[in-house]
Amino acid sequence: MKDKLDVKRLREDFPILHQTLQHGRPLVYLDNAATTQKPRAVINALVRYYERDNANIHRGVHELSQRSTAAFEDARTKVQGFLGAAHPSEIVFTRGTTEAINLVAQSFGRANVDSGDEVLISAMEHHSNIVPWQMLCEEKGARLRVVPIDDRGDLVLDELSRLLGPRTKLLAIAHVSNALGTVNPVREIIELAHERGVAVLVDGAQAVAHTRVDVRDLGCDFYCFSGHKLYGPTGIGALYGRSELLEAMAPWQGGGDMIASVTFEKTTYNVLPHKFEAGTPHIAGAIGLGVAIEYVQSVGLDAIAAYESELLAYATRALAGVPRVRLIGTARQKASVLSFVMQGVHPHDVGTILDLEGIAIRTGHHCAQPVMDRFDVPATARASLAFYNTRDEIDALVAGLGRVAEVFA
């Protein structure tokens, strides 16, 4: 089981996959980089929580509150184990990757980045790993610098090394690019940064569903991801931060649960990780995320990675054989993502025609406009894979592209 995936059986775990769309076609879901579908175990966990355990956490003396608190904290431990963090208190629940990055920018960034300092990002970042740093740099009079990428979509490591200067305070980089599928050599990058004393945040939104992550092995200072791209619910994600860093950081939102005591004169903040979790969190979401992690672990991340890598190679070969199609992003190491353009057809038209064929892909700039500019395209069509996708679905995509070519002869 852990060696080879029984995809046909695993697909049965995802109720949404088995439907016929309004144009009479079976669903072929290839938009997993946008969000993944949820296995029945996750859906059931949400229902069970609301039917049996729902109560606020960390407050009540009553049984439901105790159950709810235990389940919430148990989910945190699952995230800790999943990321290989040293302690559950290094895991902060957030709404998702975006909020996690904003938390680090607003707390760590504001305290450590001054006028004239530099924050380093890469040219393949999602807007959520650009804009929070721009906001910080604008506020502080700091400078945002960008590591370029080459024509394949690989990071130019020499440039990264050159740009890590004496004023660099933080490097924020994607583990896997959402628009290109590039897998960055984060371990090597982190080593380079640490040699210069630069802290590193890794945006793992597109990585955690496809590859095993161990934050201590990587050596990163911050790592973040979203639950919904990992077969979990939307509205929940996590930030991993090294204890020393989180301890030193100021809270970024004030409210309930993040305090130890409050008087009008002085408030004492709660311990980690609660210091960063103001207000009632998405309790059901965290529990659902914990179940999603267990589900992924039961399938086996190594088996997932192996299967997806084989499927990606199959899809890459198949798309290479489609006339007028050109892949955008051909990095040496890739995961899950096939971004492409079709000569003479705008990606939106590709997307609409595929939709009529029952095939769900993403079209547009993928919240990575600088990547589109780099490759001089207004947008791309993007098919992105999960372990429940099959060769038959890739064949359906290729056939769909044939239809596009017919319409736009």
Add this chain to the structure above:
Amino acid sequence: MSDIRELYQSVILDHNKRPRNFRKVDGANRRAEGYNPLCGDKVAVQLRIEDGVVRDVGFEGSGCAISTASASMMTESVKGRSLADAEQLFQRFHDLLTGETHAEPSVDEQAALGKLTVFSGVREYPARVKCATLVWHALHSALEGRADPVSTE
């Protein structure tokens, strides 16, 4: 295929392939730009208006087939019309795609919409309605003499 052909009618495909009035306008005295931040479609409309009549109109930009064809057919439809007529046509086209109705179109207006009704199929695709209306919003803005680029958002 029938659904596809209903949306991508041959008239639309033809205008996408050979857009009419895809050019700058000599002596243009009204301009507006439209931008759809969702997909990055950009369109710029130029008009030369004399004696309250659209004497010439052209567009430039890049976009999908729906938006390119819509821009091309818009230029053909409004050329030679009075400002009031052109504005009314904008309203009718907008209604056609959004399903809102302001008033019963007159016979003239129906005739004017005539070939533009090939876009009625777009109504079934909410994600694409803005592709078709973007250039018309730019036209509307140019007719009003506004300078700010219009955005679909």
